[in-house]
Amino acid sequence: EPEVTQTPSHQVTQMGQEVILRCVPISNHLYFYWYRQILGQKVEFLVSFYNNEISEKSEIFDDQFSVERPDGSNFTLKIRSTKLEDSAMYFCASRAGRHGLAGGGEQYFGPGTRLTVT
Amino acid sequence: RKEVEQDPGPFNVPEGATVAFNCTYSNSASQSFFWYRQDCRKEPKLLMSVYSSGNEDGRFTAQLNRASQYISLLIRDSKLSDSATYLCVVRGSGGSNYKLTFGKGTLLTVNP
Numbered sequence: 001e002p003e004v005t006q007t008p009s010h011q012v013t014q015m016g017q018e019v020i021l022r023c024v025p026i027s028n029h030l031y032f033y034w035y036r037q038i039l040g041q042k043v044e045f046l047v048s049f050y051n052n053e054i055s056e057k058s059e060i061f062d063d064q065f066s067v068e069r070p071d072g073s074n075f076t077l078k079i080r081s082t083k084l085e086d087s088a089m090y091f092c093a094s095r096a097g098r099h100g101l102a103g104g105g106e107q108y109f110g111p112g113t114r115l116t117v118t
Numbered sequence: 119r120k121e122v123e124q125d126p127g128p129f130n131v132p133e134g135a136t137v138a139f140n141c142t143y144s145n146s147a148s149q150s151f152f153w154y155r156q157d158c159r160k161e162p163k164l165l166m167s168v169y170s171s172g173n174e175d176g177r178f179t180a181q182l183n184r185a186s187q188y189i190s191l192l193i194r195d196s197k198l199s200d201s202a203t204y205l206c207v208v209r210g211s212g213g214s215n216y217k218l219t220f221g222k223g224t225l226l227t228v229n230p
Contacts, residue, residue, distance in 0.1 A: 031216065043162060043205070043220040056217055091161055095216060105150055105209070107218060109161040 002026045004110035006092050012116045013082055021077045021113045023092030031095040032075045033107060034067065036060070036088040043091065049075065050097075082117045089114050119144045122221035124206050129226045135196050139224050141189040141206030150209040150216075151182055153191045155202040156223065162205055165191075196228045 005024045013019050025032050034046040047057040049067055057065075066078045075094075079086055093107040124141045131137050143151075154162040166173065168180040168189055179192040189206055206221040 042222040045217050048217055105216060106164055111161050
């Protein structure tokens with residue numbers, strides 16, 4: 001069964017450093033998302049991406065964050081200068097989105113990257 | 119009012135019990151509704167979509183009441199493997215980006 005993959009599974013970084021979190025969405029999916037979950041809190045939307053551009057972003061997704069699809073398979077989230085409060089689990093998700101196809105609306109999540117900022 | 123609000127839990131039930139989860143949402147224009155489950159420190163996994171007519175998948179039954187902005191999930195004959203956090207999830211209105219809004223989740227522990 002196709003699945004979303006993410007690397008690394010755990011990233012430890014120092015405050016102020018840049019990190020890049022990587023995702024490989026399901027191969028025929030068209031819509032891509034990043035969410036985060038701070039320990040003990042709910043899953044929160046960060047950004048959605050379609051057709052090589054951001055379609056929506058939350059207020060969490062400020063100028064320190066950026067996303068990119070550098071090739072046909074990877075989807076990355078970059079945090080330019082990490083803060084302590086960026087420590088969280090970051091989930092990538094993808095959705096097929098093809099009109100007329102059953103299941104095109106469901107989002108499938110990767111296993112996440114645990115980011116620890118010290 | 120929170121966008122998606124769930125029973126705070128936790129729920130502790132014996133194997134074989136029936137357990138119900140409740141959820142309300144604030145945006146009356148919301149389009150789609152889902153239940154996800156999340157095991158400790160793992161990703162959310164889609165359990166089922168929720169339709170206005172109600173839908174059933176084995177031991178799981180989901181109901182949606184748009185007028186009351188209320189969603190429910192019923193688990194019958196609960197198994198040890200059902201122990202997880204159950205997340206009520208709503209897709210907003212407008213656009214095609216399908217942003218999901220999550221509730222905080224309700225923790226279920228099924229005991230032998």
